[in-house]
Amino acid sequence: MTEKKPGLLFLGILVGFLFFPNYTEATEEIDSVPIDTIFKVPQGANSYVDGNEIVITDNTSNQIGSIYSTEENKIDLSKDFYAEMYVKIDGSGDGMTFVMHNDQPKTQNFSGLTGQGLAVYGSYWYLQGVYMLIGPSQLKKSLAIEFDTYYNFGYDRLLNTNLGNGHIAYTTPDSYDGYGFYADRTVASVKHNGVQYPSFKLGDGKWRLLTLKWTAWNASNVGNLTYQYEGLEAVSASVPKYTFGTDNVYWGFTGSTTNVTEKASVRFKSLPGFVDYSENVDFIDAEGNSIQSITQDSEVTVHYVGQHVGGKQNLMEPTYKFTLSPNQEYQQGSFKLNGVAVTPTYVNNELEIPLSKDLSSTDSKVDIQFKVKDSGVTQDTDLTLTAHVKAKNFLSDNDFTYKITYDKEAPTGTGKLTFIDAGDEQALANATDYRPFLSEYQDNYSAKDKIRVELKPGQDIAALVKTVGPSSVQLTLTDEKGNARDVTVPIFIQNQDVVKSSQYIIYGKDFSVNSRNYPTTNAALRSLIFEQTELKLWQYDDVSVTAMNNTQLNLSMDKLPPTSNTAQAGVYEATASYGSGTAKVAKPIKVTVIPSIAPVSIQFVDENNQPIVDEITFESNVEESIDLTKNEQVLEKLKAVKALNYVLDTSPTDEQNLLVVPEGVTRKYTFKGTLFIQSAPSSINFGDQNVSAFDKTYANPEYDQDLIIWDNRQTLGTWKITLKQSQDFSIPDDPSQKLPDVLSYQTAGEEKMISTDAQEVFSSKHQSSGKYDISQETWGPEKQGLRLNVPVGSVKQIGKYETTLTWQIEEAY
Structure with missing residues (x-):
């Protein structure tokens, strides 16, 4: 390790960080765009272009890496640009x-410091006038992003060795402030900005994505370069315009190998300044609202807008592909390209559609919409859709995400006190809208108009509304996702005996008292009122009812009869009240004093409600029960009516327990009239006759009583008489001696032979209630009636011949 020399000088540069989305590791099979005619290799450098790939240094020793854009393909830094490239x-x-x-000279001929100099750095500083300049071989007026794979104890001396993994930083090779120096003015170290130490080895031979985003000069002539190397966070650098001294700059790559070798390569997804393309995805819910999160089981419209916003080239024949999340399903038939319904290719949860034209400055936009729906989501989940653009000269892959917030919380609510009329099942069972039964309700995601409020099934509504007083009913609140919660709603069952104010409720029934039982003291009267009226008192608000002690009620009795055992019959009023002001509630109570004796009237009528016999009237004690089946007067009247040929139709329903009420009671027995044979001959005698040598007919028999028909029915309808004989005439002591087929009945129109089969012989209709005597009115030798026809020779034995006749009456229809 080289010994550090004294006299190091450093100046700072502004460093910032911008968080880009993390990228996945690029595979060996990567798409890239053509780069023909874009780059130039300076004389003396070893870099070259191989198809779509730039090789900066080959995997050999002592390589000089240097390759830059041509003059025509400079970057204009007065404009924003974005570029993506893979680095290996x-x-x-x-x-x-x-x-x-x-x-510019460095684009023609290589002259740079190799090894740790990476073909961009200088080796010392010198004075030119008052300026401290770098020399001699640095890349002038430059900004570099350094991907350093080898730790040098010189230029890297202030950095961490990072276990040999390397480092990434940005530097200003032509700036005095970009270095530290020894006292002899030679470079001791390079000032590294935004240093990043990857956890992976930079020289691991894997393609990794490098993104560059340039923001053009601001009013202070400062631009911003943000870059991100795959697997690391984004780094942002503020770059003054004087760094370059111009708007249009060369761009490219440098590198170096000495005894330790490496191959450094670059492929492009998009070239800086060639195609400036912007894209955005908006996620839209069913109501047309732009969303960043939504609950599960929701349909979402994906609205993609891409635009060619500048650059040297058009976006050439792009194809758009959308990779859906595994938890997203494309909704068939929903795809639109520039507003026109089209059918995309849909394979492996990916949608693909070619544009079949270029996007340019004059035809710059593409608009794509389609619908997706989440599926299989069971918890909070980010759903990421990747939009891929693949053109001849541009590639991009960007993720767009919305969040599924898994809604498992049911709505909440508070029941509102609701007054229901007693017996009104429909008010609860068939309400058109149950929301008024709630004082408030809400859900963490569903809007109020999307929450279903329903009556919980299985409740005995008839029982709930049967009894006056407080009760409750269950409502079920269900949100859009099916989460449900039961809410208890307080209800109060009211009837005509209930009165209420804004705070209090009183229940009390009217009652009656027999005059002989009327209390003789005020205390007894007060007790009687509380007992008979069943007075109750409640306090209430919007959400509850609370029972209060009824002894707190004020009872006004000044309009009642004085206490006495001889109170006069009549209707009076007492008042129970509580509270004051607008909250005061008052309940009038009707007190009926009833007399001790009341009349009882019993009537006996026919079907037309006409009296058959006189009614009976008597007096009885009020509240006494009478058994009419044991009343002698009633029994006598019933007997008298029966004697008039009436039959009992209906008796009073309370015949055995007739309660005498103060106003008296009237009851009726209703009877029906009857149709029957009131009398008929019990003996008919054709007399003693001599046997004749001729046929003989006998038409005037003697009979002991008339044939009489009684009819006092409500409707006097037609009736008929049928007649039959039990057997042929015969001698009782010698049954073998018979006279067959000798008895007939002469009707108004024909003579009918009487046999053992009943047949109609007479019909008529009463003109008035009572009796009709057939024998007196119609029988006789020249009229109608029985005939005995004895043929000559039919009598074999002299004697007395007999038979039995049966008369029967029926209604004729």
Whole structure:
């Protein structure tokens, strides 16, 4: 190690840091753009162009690396530029630099310090007039980014050896302030700015991405260069314009090897100043809002805008590819290119579409939109989409990220006290909107209008609204992601017995008292009111109801009858109240004093509500229960009605427990009229007849009583009489002696033979309620009635012949 000499001099330079996204390690198979005619190798240098690749130094000893842009391809520092290139250093000596400079002779012939000088640094300082200058072989008017793979105990003496991994820094090779010197004016060390010590070996032979971002001169003629080497943080350097003394500078690379060798190479994704291209991705939610984060299961529109903003060349025939996150799914049919629906290639979760034209200053923009939706996300997750632009002269790969904030929190809310009418199930079960049941509700992500508020199923609503007083119902709040929470809503079931003010509620029922039971003292009357009215008192606000002791109620009884056991019947009013001012609540209570005796009236009516017999009336004690089935007067009346050929249809429903109320009671027994045979002959006799040698007919039999029909029904309809005989006429003591088919009935229109089968022989309709005598009205030899027809020779045995007849009445339809 060389001994340090005294007299070191240093001046500072401003250093800043800008955090770029970290890049992944470049593989050996990398895309790059053509670099034909862009660079020139100075005479005496060993650098060369191999296809799309610059070889700064080959992997041999004593290499001189120097290659710069041509005059036509200088960078204009009065304009912003951005460039990306891959750097590969394979070996450990001595390193390479990226440089920008204004030293035209060095672009023609190499003259520089090799080894630790990296073809850019000087070796001493000297005075020219009053100026301290560097000499003799430094790259004049320059700024260098040094990628040093070999630790030299000279120029690197103030740095860390970094275990042989190397270092990266930026320097100003032509500036006196960029060095430290020995007393003899020779360079003791180089002033390294923004020093970075990679954890990896710089000369490990891997391609790594180097990005450069230049911001043009500001009002103070200071520009800014920000660079980032893959795997390290970004470094930002403020660069005064006097560093170069011009706007247009050469740019390129230098390097050196001595006894330790390395190969240093560069390939370009984009060349500085050739294509200035800007791009941006905006993530848009379903409502059209630009977002940086969104909750899971959300559809997002990806809006990509790219623009050619300058440079020496057009962006030549770019193809756009978008690599989606594994947790993103493309929504088919949503892709638009410049507002026109197109179908991209979609393979392995990558979308690709060619533009099929150049972007230029006159046709500068491309607009791409498509929709994606996250899937399989179970926690907070960053979803990164990579936009790839691949043109003939430009490559870029940029990540754009939005965050999935996994929403697993259910909405919260507070129930609002709601008054519901007793029995009104629909107010709860079928409310069109349950939000008014809440005093407040919210979700950490979903807007209020996106929160569903529903009645929780499985609740017995009928039971909830049955009883007057405080209760509660459960509502379920569900956000857009399905997170649900139950919220208890206080409710108060009210009816006509409830009154309320702004703070208090009173419940109390009207009641009645028998005059003979009316209290005789005020204390007893007060107790009776509290007992009979079931008075209750509550205090309430927007979210709760609290029961209070009803003894706190003020009870006004001055409008009630004086205490006495002979209180006069009537309707009176007491008042229960609580509170004061606008919060005061007052509940009127109707007190009915009922008489001791009340009339009872029992009526007996037909189907037309017409009395059949006189009603009975008697008095009974109020609140007494009467069993009418045991009342003698009622039983007598029922017997009398039955005697009038009525049958009981309906009895009073409370026949056995008729409660006598103060205003008296009236009940009715309702009866139906009947249709029946009131009487019929029990004996019909055709008399004693001689056997004749001729056919004989007998038409005027004797009978012991008339055939009478009774009908007192509400509707006097048509009825009919049917007749049949039990068997043929025969002699009782000798049943074998018969006279078959000899009995008939003469109707109004024909003569019908009577047999063992019933057949209609007469029909009619009452003109008025009561009886109709068929025999008197219609029977006779010249009228209708029974006939006995005895053919000659049919009587084989003299004797008394008999049979049995059955008369039957039916309604005729």
